[in-house]
Amino acid sequence: MFQSDGPDYLLCSKLFAQDRRNTHTDTHPCSFIQLSFSFRVSQTNLYSTRSTYQRDIKCLEGTAIGILSKDGVVLVGEKKVTSKLLQTSTSTEKMYKIDDHVACAVAGIMSDANILINTARVQAQRYTFAYQEPMPVEQLVQSLCDTKQGYTQFGGLRPFGVSFLFAGWDKNYGFQLYMSDPSGNYGGWKAAAIGANNQAAQSMLKQDYKDEITREEAVQLALKVLSKTMDSTSLTSDKLELAEVFVLPSGKVKYQVCSPDALSKLLVKSGVTQPAAEAS
Amino acid sequence: MESIFGLVGDGFAVVAADTSAVHSILVHKSNEDKIMVLDSHKLVAASGEPGDRVQFTEYIQKNVALYQFRNGIPLTTAAAANFTRGELATALRKNPYMVNILMAGFDKEAGASLYYIDYIASLHKVEKGAFGYGSYFALSLMDRHYHSGMSVEEAIDLVDKCIIEIRSRLVVAPPNFVIKIVDKDGAREYAWRESIRDASVAAA
Numbered sequence: 001m002f003q004s005d006g007p008d009y010l011l012c013s014k015l016f017a018q019d020r021r022n023t024h025t026d027t028h029p030c031s032f033i034q035l036s037f038s039f040r041v042s043q044t045n046l047y048s049t050r051s052t053y054q055r056d057i058k059c060l061e062g063t064a065i066g067i068l069s070k071d072g073v074v075l076v077g078e079k080k081v082t083s084k085l086l087q088t089s090t091s092t093e094k095m096y097k098i099d100d101h102v103a104c105a106v107a108g109i110m111s112d113a114n115i116l117i118n119t120a121r122v123q124a125q126r127y128t129f130a131y132q133e134p135m136p137v138e139q140l141v142q143s144l145c146d147t148k149q150g151y152t153q154f155g156g157l158r159p160f161g162v163s164f165l166f167a168g169w170d171k172n173y174g175f176q177l178y179m180s181d182p183s184g185n186y187g188g189w190k191a192a193a194i195g196a197n198n199q200a201a202q203s204m205l206k207q208d209y210k211d212e213i214t215r216e217e218a219v220q221l222a223l224k225v226l227s228k229t230m231d232s233t234s235l236t237s238d239k240l241e242l243a244e245v246f247v248l249p250s251g252k253v254k255y256q257v258c259s260p261d262a263l264s265k266l267l268v269k270s271g272v273t274q275p276a277a278e279a280s
Numbered sequence: 281m282e283s284i285f286g287l288v289g290d291g292f293a294v295v296a297a298d299t300s301a302v303h304s305i306l307v308h309k310s311n312e313d314k315i316m317v318l319d320s321h322k323l324v325a326a327s328g329e330p331g332d333r334v335q336f337t338e339y340i341q342k343n344v345a346l347y348q349f350r351n352g353i354p355l356t357t358a359a360a361a362n363f364t365r366g367e368l369a370t371a372l373r374k375n376p377y378m379v380n381i382l383m384a385g386f387d388k389e390a391g392a393s394l395y396y397i398d399y400i401a402s403l404h405k406v407e408k409g410a411f412g413y414g415s416y417f418a419l420s421l422m423d424r425h426y427h428s429g430m431s432v433e434e435a436i437d438l439v440d441k442c443i444i445e446i447r448s449r450l451v452v453a454p455p456n457f458v459i460k461i462v463d464k465d466g467a468r469e470y471a472w473r474e475s476i477r478d479a480s481v482a483a484a
Contacts (some may be wrong), residue, residue, distance in 0.1 A: 130366050131359035139351055171389065172353050 064105035066165035071169035072215035072246030076222040099124035102168035107195030109161040137168035149184030163194040237263040283414020290432040292463035293384035298454035329378035357385025361395035370402035
């Protein structure tokens with residue numbers, strides 16, 4: 001049983017899978033959510049090879065893209081409209097502010113994500129309480145991934161079915177973008193995608209990303225990639241969320257969510273959609 | 281009796297402390313170093329209950345080291361001072377440490393700084409500070425002679441003034457002092473000011 005031809009983390013994942021369910025697929029209590037666990041080493045991405053313990057939640061999971069630029073970090077997310085009866089929330093669904101200098105985008109089971117977002121916020125405030133300084137971004141990501149990892153190691157509990165993109169700024173390393181998966185793996189990225197079609201988005205980003213990209217260009221790129229990888233045909237502001245982390249001239253870190261109106265204008269500007277008047 | 285004091289100069293901070301280990305009316309030794317080099321760019325001068333002083337400063341030192349191992353970046357002086365204050369504050373309502381601390385450090389961003397932390401967990405960023413009986417003289421002298429942007433020579437001169445005043449005016453004056461300094465090149469011992477040495481006894 002302990003003989004494995006793969007690296008250690010694969011062994012752990014396999015043990016976990018055998019221990020808990022004797023199969024690689026499982027059905028969520030909500031029968032419409034199919035969780036498929038696949039253990040494999042994914043293709044080389046922008047930075048590194050990472051082990052993917054990936055959980056695809058079909059139909060429900062929107063894509064989220066993060067791009068690091070020299071003057072800020074951009075997060076774009078697709079809001080899935082599952083039913084036309086569903087009231088769209090006025091606040092953001094996929095983007096969450098963790099602290100003044102860190103925000104995240106979510107893909108996966110939202111109820112799980114809420115728990116993790118709460119712990120992340122608590123961690124960030126605990127750090128500020130102890131040191132009277134904002135928490136370094138990587139430390140925040142790491143503390144959250146430690147929590148996630150814990151649920152992959154012990155039997156009896158299911159892991160958090162959430163991937164995150166973290167965008168932030170700190171005084172040591174400036175702007176940063178991190179991606180984490182349900183197994184608790186994380187890495188720093190220049191551009192990354194999570195959620196549905198993340199591999200297609202990732203390869204497009206790999207092709208089009210350039211170092212020295214500006215924040216404005218990053219927004220354009222993110223919208224372009226999202227429009228091409230989304231299942232729905234037309235990209236409209238009510239299906240999208242755009243948030244940016246950047247530093248104001250005063251030196252203060254700003255998390256800004258783009259308003260639907262501004263987003264509509266951006267979509268037209270980037271040529272992803274036609275102006276509303278022409279479309280009708 | 282115990283005297284620790286320190287001040288911030290131009291690009292450096294200096295702290296001095298007496299080196300007497302006293303119990304009741306007896307002086308047990310006069311070369312006890314009460315200034316800890318916390319990490320590469322931090323100094324902690326502490327006065328108070330000797331056991332608490334050693335236990336608490338080592339506890340802080342090891343936690344600061346642990347932070348650096350875990351995160352790959354050092355704590356800033358401000359963060360370390362706030363952490364220290366927090367530890368004193370949580371201990372205060374359980375089993376308080378009777379320790380007063382002057383923490384000096386140098387950061388790339390903030391430059392040299394000095395923090396005053398007392399045993400009831402109050403924290404102040406100061407340019408000059410002192411604890412113990414010697415503080416009556418050290419504070420007065422620094423009020424009179426301190427100015428911002430002092431050079432190392434001026435600062436050491438002021439420290440020496442304080443030491444001389446403590447030795448000549450305090451009934452229970454400690455004989456020896458140690459002076460340490462921290463600047464962009466790190467924290468280190470600067471000098472000792474000794475008026476007596478432990479008597480050496482010829483082997484019988």
